[in-house]
Amino acid sequence: MRTEPTLRIPLGILMLLAGLAAYALGVAWASQWIGQLPIWAQTIVYIVLGVAWxxxxxxxxxxxxxxR
Known part of the structure; x- marks a missing residue:
């Protein structure tokens, strides 16, 4: 069991937020091409991208x- 606090958790949270923001921006950037697909294909792509993270x-x- 841990007896001293570490910086791993606060830094991990910041890394997680930065990573999610970058991922969301990447998906938003790709939406210009995703939007050209048929609606059924858009649905599949967005479901996959929504779960992939x-x-x-x-x-x-x-x-x-x-x-570890």
């Missing part, structure tokens, strides 16, 4: 808590 989140949160 969650994939590395578990490992990142474990690193924030344990350092």
């Amino acid at each position: 969650l994939l590395p989140l578990k490992r990142f949160l474990i690193w924030m808590e344990t350092g």
Whole structure:
């Protein structure tokens, strides 16, 4: 068990917010091309992109808590 606070959690939160902002800006930038697709394809793309950012989140949160 941890006895001293570490900077890993506050820095991890800042990194997470910066990463999500960059990801959101990337998706917004790509929307000019996604918007040209048929509506059914747009739906699939946005669902995939909306879930894709969650994939590395578990490992990142474990690193924030344990350092591993």
